[in-house]
Amino acid sequence: MYGLFYRSNGRLSLAQVLSNSNRSIAQDLATSYLDLFSGLGLNVQNARLFNPFGVKLFSTEDEQITRKVPKECSFTVSYLINSCGLSPKIAKSVAERVKLQSSKQPDSVLQFLKNRGFNGSQIAKLVRVRPQLLFAHPERSLLPKIEFLNSIGATDAELADVCSSIPAILGQSLENVLIPNYKFLKSVFFSDENVIKVLRKKRTRLFCFDLQKTVSPKLAFLRDLGMPEANFALILSCYPPIVLQRQDKFDGNVKKVIKMGFNPQKCEFVHAMQVFSSIGQSTLECKLDVLRRWGWSDEDIRLAFRKCPIYMTASKTKLVSVFNFLVNKMGWQPSAIAHVPSAFMYSLERRIIPRCSVIRVLLSKGLINEENKIYLSSLVINSNKHFLDTFVTKYQDHVPQLLNIFHGKMTIGELGLEFEPQSVMKNCSA
16 A cells, blocks of 8 residues: 655655545555556656655555654655655665765765766665765765766766666775776776776676785786786686685685696686685585586586586576476486586577477477487587578478577477477487
């Protein structure tokens, strides 16, 4: 159930200024409005940020939350809700970290952000994560950082997206962090354009660390091991946790990966480092247990890891789903899959099932016989063009539906077929 609130002297209260009959009408309008947003699959919070009633819309649960707000926090909570677009629950939580005395300073910050292209949702995200920015001086603190990032090629729209996802960027010192980090990254990537590409990868957070102190010594150590400079760019653009982890953990992971036989000059070394830097020991053990339950021996596990270390970053659910389909539906032996662990990195729905469906149809039509070996590696890894040329285009005159099956627009069930492991297995090979 939804109601309307208005702000009075910094406190939230039920709209008692309305007569009973008018309040009932307004209540019905508000409920219908929120139901409309919900029915369209839109976020109800967006309805609260912009609505035709000119007042905030809250659920009865929100009303209970606002009633429990201490008096000294009421103005802060009210401001966070009405001006920043936070829900009452989040506003109450944020108010435990900041206390606003007036709206003058935060109003100037919000206006600055809006002028730089931040939308309501982005402002809400930024304030939720780093509410201290409401106390920043727009011209002295925020503007120089935005202008610097603009100067190296980032647009206002890109910065609004990045900064709302990683608000800590706007809290960093321009002279002591942002500029030195830019220079360090440019020494690795060689151009502003490539540095901006890294900035766009919002989860990297590279601009929020002292890279010269945290990252440079680790790269120097890897260089001494023989790692090529090109792999430094790979690490910083795709796998920054490798060099952002604690020094002791980094040292331990390097020793572990070398002991497993990985060559620092190869990309697989980087991938193995990423696995150990991003997955905790307990999670790793759970995944190993999944592999063993599907019949992999320790040697299978080691073989798969040497071939494609990054497969261990797949979720347990993904591991089970791929095993279930390839073993129970297609008839591959679990040990065969250990030879092609990259299968766990591809989409089951968009790649593996459509391609296997094509093979199932060809087998059922006798277009592939016992002399044709179906290699899992070629089935999964080959490019779309190669797969199309090999298994689709040349057989389309016999089975016009193959292209639709390949693109996932049609299932083998529509041809009266189903996956039968025994009929497929004799053609299967790793």
